[in-house]
Amino acid sequence: MKTIFEPFRIKSVEPIRVTTRDERKKLIRDAHYNLFGLHSDDVLIDLLTDSGTGAMSAAQWAATMRGDESYAGSPSFYRFQKAVKRLMPFRHVIPTHQGRAAEAILFSIFGGEGQKIPSNTHFDTTRGNIEASGAEGHDLVIAEGKDPQSAHPFKGNMDLALLEAYLLENGDSVPCVMTTITNNAGGGQPVSLANIQATAALARKFGKPFIIDGCRFAENAWFIKQREEGQGARAIPDIVRDCFAVADGMTMSAKKDAFGNIGGWLALNDNDLAEQARNHLIRTEGFPTYGGLSGRDLEAVAQGLAEIVEEDYLRYRIRTNEYIIERLDALGVPVVKPAGGHAVFVDARSWLPHIPPLEYPGQTLAVALYELGGIRGCEIGTVMFGIHPDGRETAAAMDLVRLAIPRRTYTQSHADYLIEVFEELARIKDNLSGFRITRQPRLMRHFTCQFEPLQA
């Protein structure tokens, strides 16, 4: 069927303020051409992130009313812990206010000067936390994962030969091995169950803990069910459990595949590591039965975890991405294929070949999408990854624009509007010019740096 069946009815709506192109040109100029600097009221379709921006269900809102705000031992924590352990059977579940807080705690244990941490691809906050601790992060995704046109079904896979060589070379300096599912910074591409298991086996062979960044575990499991041999008839929760059964721990942002507006956790099996983590948590986030969250948040996440593994939801979610990708592809817009889990990634470097990477083709496209259609996406390229700790700047592996799709928030009509904006963009794209950065912070510059157009 051409129509995407959205498996929910809308019970409560949020109006969108409609702006004109001239208004948006001024608004983005006032924000120094950084889309993070816009007021969200000035955005028509906000695809900046899928993080915490999803629509909660009636059952989740109802669950928030059960939220118990006790400082210690709240029943909301125990419901949260039970919901996590049903899918991810770790011994210790440590709530945090979001994913990066779990990372900060993890790298307070595993980070530090001289430490080296491999992953398929570290997400930006993960890398930021690793580097802030004095350690280095390295990305060892398979070669197909860096080729936007490769049709490999699991482009988020770890390159196992590279990982083995890395572990042989860096042995003592490696405190843990990580894998991000799905691989957000590499196009939202999935990691196969076989690859997760093989990565875990390699980590174990070298005596290293294996940690999964599980932010989009349900989408990853859906792809395993669809694309991996022998997995098609299995239930999503069973696939999820298999993914985490081979890990020693996980970090999680509940703002993604737990339908939360806020929340996260760090889970670990090792008692000593968990004790260190809890001590850090008490100092920075809160007591271990709330970890910086209210009881209401813990309840919403517990209910969200039950809903996120529903197949009707996952089918609709992934189909939406496929639909946008098919339509953009037909227009000749280069997109990362096959469809990833939470976002559509446009290959700005190939679409705007007249703009070199150090003039930020991804940023150029993101700004043009906003000016033309009020759509807010996010550059994932040289702005995000091009600057090194020593201040050097080089082109990132790819210059992408990520259009992240909030969960259960927009409809197929919004997707059709997005396609129309790209139709118009295709007509004017050759006249776009790049940007230069006029101000930037030392770490994670993309959130706050300021730009100036190279031609007015």
Ligand SMILES: Cc1ncc(COP(=O)(O)O)c(C=O)c1O
């Ligand atoms: C793969 C991945 N890891 C970690 C994080 C950090 O989570 P949070 O935004 O909750 O701090 C994100 C957020 O986008 C992510 O996509």
